[in-house]
Amino acid sequence: MNDMRRLPMAAIPSLALEGVGFTHRGQTLLHPLDLRLAGCQRTLVMGPNGAGKSLLMRLAHGLLAPSSGRVSWEGRPPRQAMVFQRPVLLKRSALANLTYVLAINGTPYRRRKPLAREALERFGLATLEKRPARVLSGGEQQRLALARAWLVDPEVLFLDEPTAALDPAAIQAVESAVGDFHRRGTRILMTTHDLQQARRLADDIVLLFGGRLVEHSPAERFFSDPQTPEARAFIRGELVW
Numbered sequence: 001m002n003d004m005r006r007l008p009m010a011a012i013p014s015l016a017l018e019g020v021g022f023t024h025r026g027q028t029l030l031h032p033l034d035l036r037l038a039g040c041q042r043t044l045v046m047g048p049n050g051a052g053k054s055l056l057m058r059l060a061h062g063l064l065a066p067s068s069g070r071v072s073w074e075g076r077p078p079r080q081a082m083v084f085q086r087p088v089l090l091k092r093s094a095l096a097n098l099t100y101v102l103a104i105n106g107t108p109y110r111r112r113k114p115l116a117r118e119a120l121e122r123f124g125l126a127t128l129e130k131r132p133a134r135v136l137s138g139g140e141q142q143r144l145a146l147a148r149a150w151l152v153d154p155e156v157l158f159l160d161e162p163t164a165a166l167d168p169a170a171i172q173a174v175e176s177a178v179g180d181f182h183r184r185g186t187r188i189l190m191t192t193h194d195l196q197q198a199r200r201l202a203d204d205i206v207l208l209f210g211g212r213l214v215e216h217s218p219a220e221r222f223f224s225d226p227q228t229p230e231a232r233a234f235i236r237g238e239l240v241w
């Protein structure tokens with residue numbers, strides 16, 4: 001584990017999106033929406049291709065500035081990490097990708113390799129530490145991205161379709177890692193197309209359609225008693241862009 005100390009779960013700042021919209025060259029890609037996320041929930045963002053899921057993630061994480069509205073954290077911005085569908089890894093070994101993130105987080109030199117090796121072990125990559133990260137398989141790269149996020153000890157973890165290109169075993173490894181983060185007290189915000197995955201992982205569901213937030217409800221209610229025609233159609237597999 002990292003040297004950083006985890007705060008009590010209740011202390012993770014709430015995330016508030018107020019009237020947040022995104023426009024590009026006169027085209028509204030995300031209509032102004034309100035969303036508040038608090039506590040240590042696993043929020044799954046769903047919707048058909050082009051619905052605006054990735055945009056929402058990037059706006060919430062601060063990678064994009066909204067065209068309207070405000071993204072704010074209650075009190076202070078939390079420690080955050082983001083895992084993408086195609087991991088962005090440095091052109092160095094698996095181990096060096098991890099020691100690098102520890103270095104920029106200020107971990108003392110002598111602690112970096114042991115912590116990085118512990119994370120490689122946890123994510124089933126111990127035998128691959130010397131391998132260049134960019135030649136790892138898709139599933140291995142995703143586990144390395146998760147190991148890197150683990151070392152950041154994020155209070156909030158954003159995952160943008162982290163399993164879209166993976167086989168069933170690799171999907172299971174990612175889902176199990178998401179469970180580990182959650183148990184450690186990390187709030188999860190994740191996009192997926194996979195309804196079964198959302199049933200397995202979600203505490204609450206955000207449904208986007210055509211750049212609009214159409215429903216945000218607890219997962220149990222979303223699946224058993226969807227409130228909107230779009231959610232009903234999406235669950236039946238009928239909602240396409």
Ligand SMILES: Nc1ncnc2c1ncn2[C@@H]1O[C@H](COP(=O)(O)OP(=O)(O)OP(=O)(O)O)[C@@H](O)[C@H]1O
Nearest residue numbers: 024029047048049050051052053054055056161193
């Ligand atoms: N930075 C950007 N500038 C301009 N257009 C963008 C930008 N990011 C996304 N878009 C457009 O906004 C729309 C929504 O994109 P987004 O990637 O959020 O969809 P998505 O719901 O994640 O879809 P998918 O399931 O296919 O990944 C798309 O039409 C996309 O081309």
